[in-house]
Amino acid sequence: MGRLLLILGVNVAAWAVLRSLWPGLLRRWRLGVFITGAVLSLVIMAFAALPGLQTGVLLDAAPFRVFAMGWALTALMVALFGTPVVLVRAWVERRGAKRTTAPAPDVNLGRRRLLTNVGRAVPVLAATTSSVGLASGVSGFQVRPMEVRLPGLPKALDGFRIGQITDVHVGTFIDTEYLRSAVQAMNDARVDLQVMTGDLIDDLDQLDGTMAALSECKARHGMLAVLGNHEHWRGLNAVRRAYAGLEASGAPVRLLVDASHAFEHEGQRVRVVGVDYPMSGRSHRVKAERMLQSAEQSFRDASPDEVLLCLSHHPDFFPHAAERGARLTLAGHTHGGQVAFLGVPALGFVFKYMLGRYRQGDHQLYVSGGTGHWMPFRIGVPTEVTILTLRSV
Structure with missing residues (x-):
């Protein structure tokens, strides 16, 4: 209900902005189109939010869901882009009205024409941006190969390959076939270990199909998973x-909740630590305390002769993992901000570790941009299945 009220508020804000910037736009049939689009997007979102319906008719009606999200995003961008223009124009007009000596008429007219043209460009810019972002969001994942050079890595692990998926969000916009194709991409890459770093599913009606997709893992050392906030x-x-x-059935999939799993690869012992999501419900107040508890519990079985790897949904766990000897930590959660320009996340200030590689001494962190999404909008941060090859230095 909260999300629907938010979308309603965004549509009302967009209407108010357009009415101010372009008074003649929302009249007659164009007003009808706007109202129809807003109502349809709300109805589609309402049905998608009802339990049990995501696996019914709406699951086979992806274009309707994409339309609803596209409309909501466009309305949001109209409000975001247009509100500053409205405020600037109001300030300029008030300032002009208070002057005792009027400026030259051509100056006022020039400013007014400029602001009018900028205002009329707002809906075009909003529609273009949302269309580009939606096209990228629904285009499917990329297989992203990368090498991770770790000083002192034993020769037995030189060339060890890890496939990472994260933030798949099976639900409204991502189905189990999408997840199946991501697992198959890791199989095709012949990785030695597959990992799933949280936020696997949003719609529990698709839980059986989701687990069936994970069970198709063919990696030599199986798949290890951790929990996310979703x-x-x-x-x-x-x-x-x-x-x-799934584990009891013999499938090569194991969930690690503040626990670890050890195996041997070419004679070298490897231990993978998996930590729980650190917040209870939606509260961030307990994050630091929970992370410390997870670190103490999950690393308790580590020994000096093992190479330690760490899986954490939240990337802020990285310092705890590095302090306890994890050579590589893999995380997700941030979706890379979903928007980046020239490789720089637009919302990079939100998370300390937003996207890509980070180092602390000889220890490294990789934060994936995510394999799926709960909102199909991306610019400059494509969805990915990551194939990491470890190299000794």
Whole structure:
């Protein structure tokens, strides 16, 4: 309900901005088009939010869901781009009205024409930006190969390959076939280990198909997974039971919740630590305390003769992992901000570790831009299945 009220508010704000910037635009049939689009987007979003319907008719009607999201995004951008123009124009007009000595008429007219033209460009800019972002968001993932050079890495692990998926968000916009294709991409790359770093699913009606897709892992050392915030929000107990059932059935998939799993690769012992999502519900106040508890519990079985790797949904766990010897930490959660220009995330200030590689001494972190999304809008941050090859230095 909260999301629907937010979308309604965004549409009202967009209408108010357009009415101010371009008074003649929303009249007659064009006003009808705007109202129809706003109502349709709200109805589609409402149906998509109802339990049990995401796997019904709406699951086969992806264009309707994309339209609803596209309309909402365009309205949001009209409000965001247009509000400053409205405020600047109001300030200029008030300033002109208060002057005792009027400026030259051509100056006032020039300013007014400039602001009018800028205002009329707002809906065009908003529609173009949302269209580009939506096209990128629904275009599917990229397979992203990269080498990770780790000083002192044992020769036995030189060339060890890890496939990472994260933030798939099986639900309204991502189905189980998409997840299946991501697992297949890691199979095709012949990685030694597959990892899933949280936010796997939003719609529990698709839980069985989601687990079936994960079970198709063919990696030599199987797949290791950790929990994200969306598993905690959507139905933690159901997700944990599904993972447990998958492991009990003999599928090569294991969930790590403040725990670790060790295996041997070419005679070298490797331990992968998996930590739980650090916040309870939506509260961020307990993050630091929870991360410390997770670090103490999950690393307790580590030994000096092992190469340590760490999986954490939240990238802020990286310093804890590095302090305890994890050579490489893999994380997600941020989606890379979903918007970046020239490789720089537009919202890079939100997270300390937003996207890409980070170092702390000889320890490294990689934050994936995400394999899926709960909102199909991306510019400069494509969805990815990451193939990491470890190299000794």
